[in-house]
Amino acid sequence: MRSETSLRAGVVGLGWAGRQHMDAYSSQADVELVALAGMEADQLALLGDKYGIAPEYRFADWADLVAANCVDVLSIATPTALHAPIAVAALDAGIHVLSEKPMAENADKAQTMVDAARRNSRVLEVSFNHRRRGDVQVLKQIVDAGLLGDIYYAKAGWLRREGIPGMGSWFTRQAKSGGGPMMDIGVHMLDMALHLLGEPDVTTATAATYAEFGPRGKGASAYGLGRKTEVTADDFDVEDLATAFLRLDGGGTLLLESSWAQWIPYDQCYVTLYGSEGGAAIEWGGEPGDPYRKLGIWTEKDGVPAVLTPVVPPDGGHLETVLQFLAIVRGDAPTEHDGAEALVRAKVVDACYASAAKHAEVSLGG
Structure with a gap:
């Protein structure tokens, strides 16, 4: 039976990174991994069985998972261009989000994620697991x-x-x-x-x-x-x-x-x-x-x-990243974690690509 204090978790993306998040959620007594989404039908069935996911909460389309109103926290481990649309939809649905890096394919898309976290007062974290070394x-x-x-x-x-x-x-x-x-x-x-x-x-x-x-x-x-x-x-x-x-x-x-x-x-x-x-x-x-x-x-x-x-x-790795995310969600000031720090990284990467294209220095001024 689900505890009133437990968090329901979902993962979108069935590859290596997604499985790290699945393992981390499953290792916690006060978290229930209840939903998965991914287009690979064989892997969805295999992982659904491994983690005891009910058939009705195994989704081929991430949008169906978000619409099902079945999770409190969601990890995103998909190709980069899907990070922003999934995160924005989840945040707008009241779900706290942990996304794999990079935050998005460009800083403009990353900004939409931060905006969604702020307008919904939800946590948005980006998994930079190597800083957990x-x-x-x-x-x-x-x-x-x-x-x-x-x-x-x-x-x-x-x-x-x-x-x-x-x-x-x-x-x-x-x-x-x-x-x-x-x-x-x-x-x-x-x-x-x-x-x-x-x-x-x-x-x-x-x-x-x-x-x-x-x-x-x-x-x-x-x-x-x-x-x-x-x-x-x-x-x-x-x-x-x-x-x-x-x-x-x-x-x-x-x-x-x-x-x-x-x-x-x-x-x-x-x-x-x-x-x-x-x-x-x-x-x-x-x-x-x-x-x-x-x-x-x-x-x-x-x-x-x-x-x-x-x-x-x-080393801490993905487990420590997920545990910190869960602690933030349960903490006293979750809205202070809105993805702003990861957005800085996205803006720097954008500036690097712009400089390379222009063969000139690029300013990151306000």
């Missing part, structure tokens, strides 16, 4: 404690040697995805960097994008949706590498880069901070069979150079 969490504590002093320069990047996801799928079509690696994985690094830096305003963006692999059918991921090698202009109209130089309010700068494919020895991710009193770097990547993770902090003690090795807590 243990190394990011401990470095955030170190930065906030002032150990690095004033951070004036930062670098962040996610680089793949060969990892274009789903060549010819929605990932590589601008109308459905909003962009290539800058939108897909670069936004994770942008989020981590701004989070660590204390959310400074980005004032200008100077960016460039390149498509040297995808249009030739090269660089496809060995996993996921296959390795299509014969592509047309309709199959791939996004970048496969993007780089941006961002000026921050207060005079700091952030160098951001992301790629799905380039000639490097192995995949690499990093966030590096340069402060007046110390520096720090998080790195992970490596060969599939030989991955590595590093967290380094360099400073001095009484004039003597010092290297710090803090204890790193376990």
